[in-house]
Amino acid sequence: MRHKVLFVIICFLSFSAKSQNVVSYNLESQMDAIARLWNNDSLIIWGFKDLNNPFSTQATLPGPTIYCEEGDSVIITMTNPSFEAHTIHLHGLDVDQNNDGVPSTSFFVQPGESGTYSFKADYTGNFLYHCHVGSVLHLQMGMYGAVIVRPANGVKEVYSGGPAYDREYIWLTHEIDKSWHDDYTAIGAFTNYFPDHFQINGKSKNLIYNDSSVSIYNAFIGERLHLRLLNIGYGINRYIFPAGLRPQVLTSDGRVLDHTYSIDTFEIYPGERYSLLLQANQLLQDSIQVQYLSMYRKEYWGTELIPIEVNALSSIDKKANRTFSIYPNPASNRIYIESDENAELQLFNLNGQLIESKKISKNSFLSIADLPNGVYIVKKTSKKGQIHSKLLIKKAP
């Protein structure tokens, strides 16, 4: 009898262990936002602004990522103060017809109105959302974002009950034909599509290098990296991993694959999403190539590089790392260094050039007011050895 009661309690606990929260997002559609390209050119975008984020001043490219956990109920309210109707299509989430965001079969969110979309997050994985009004144009202009459904209760597994990971990267790719953004009324036929900028999370080239949410900096041997690949563009992405790196392909379109496999080159087509698990087992300072190819003969459009840096810090060394910290990070004027010993501190840029060198004691600081925005490597050298840490310098615009 006691066993039966225990069994029922365990069943109840396991059932209730799945999160069933209500997650709400409030987005505002905009058709006059400005994004910066890698060469500092401005890019007119249409997109979604996160009304829940008090620091969000305008629509972003891509739109805010919708995060939730398996079992959650998600409600997205979209307010539309712009001059055209918009919708939100929840791509891959298999929602009911009314929430599908296709205007002819569900509803428009007209100018001056707001609309609500909801879904139950039944599957973990990587999904998309985008406007489905004049999709070919609205999506190109930037009205898209990612929906990430993680396992319940904050478990860091690629999918519920799947392999564990230490950190994750979301790489949402898209390409830009800037002439469409400069004057969308002058496009003519939509087949006049000749992309000239290639983006990952709305960034290219130096903007990728300076973005630690895209670039893999300071990974450690043995660390498990969950790579979430999502292609919202109109062409093929071909990922080419550095020699020796062969991530495992685990899920596709929000479903666990029956047969996992390892790859060094991987292609992802428009609308597809994949989860890969990468465990680096070698020291590395290299780049993952992302080639952008057309749907006709896979003609070459362009390449972006994602830096990847794998260091030799073991999990035991990570504990030692806790005795060395820098803050704030990101920083703008000054960083404070906490260390358990006297040491030498060196600051390098990503080209490996020494920018600053300083002897530090237990509590020190370093002025960075004259340094430009970007990612830097802080190296601490003491009798115990060397520790590297990444520093992001980001000043208010």
Add this chain to the structure above:
Amino acid sequence: MKIILVLFIQILIFSQNSQAIHDSLFINSGEISYQTLGLNPFPALAFNKTSTFNKSNDFLEYKNKETFNLTIVNKDSIVHTVHIGDGIFSTGPIFPDSSSTITIVFNLNGIYKISDSTVEGQILGLNSFIKIWEQTNNKFIWNLNEIESNLNRKLRQGISFNPDSFNPDYFTINGNTHPEISLDSTAKIRGHVGDSIFIFVINSGIMYHSIHFHGYHVKIIASNSNVLDAGREKDSIPIRPGAYQVYLLIPNQSGEYPVHDHNLIATTGGGNYPNGMMVMINILP
């Protein structure tokens, strides 16, 4: 008496089996225009079961290991050579107003292309297929293609195809574009919740396509597009030129949803949106 009856039945069965199936396909030339885009006709070719041009290529269905004779009648003005199953079977050159008959049998399930030996023939739309599969009630067919209307005009004027400048302006399913394609009962999916619906897709064009389902994931049950395809459940499915796939859709909800290429350029037609490679699914409770 019983022995005589059995022998009689066996003779009947034998004579039925030995009756070779005979089908004909005509190579027809004609003009295509899409009403929703205004009349701006351009020349095209198609395989049809009669000598009347229809932009939707007709396809053929047989059972596995079934022998059949296929006659190709060339009603076009130039010579054509027809390949079946990537050249497993071929006619010789068929001159205008001539025909060629070949005997065919396939021992494996699949979708076998019927194509012209020239790129020009393929570009002009000579793209059909033979479906070798167990017969199912809930089956739908999507024959994907893309057309550059000006290129069709040039090819008919004798100007040769320059593959470096191909930029199609129409993207078709069974020769039609959205919304007209949803009038095609072989293309528009209709069914009920819980049905097993089979969708046979062949990419007859020269571009890659990425077919996105709204409302549902489908299971890929056969594919020669990618060796890893079979068994996957997906909502966005790439298919390479010349390849086929078979999807199984078991709807878990009712509703009306589109399916379309997620290269959204292919959801335009003649420069307009929405058009192109998009078809509707209508699932009743």
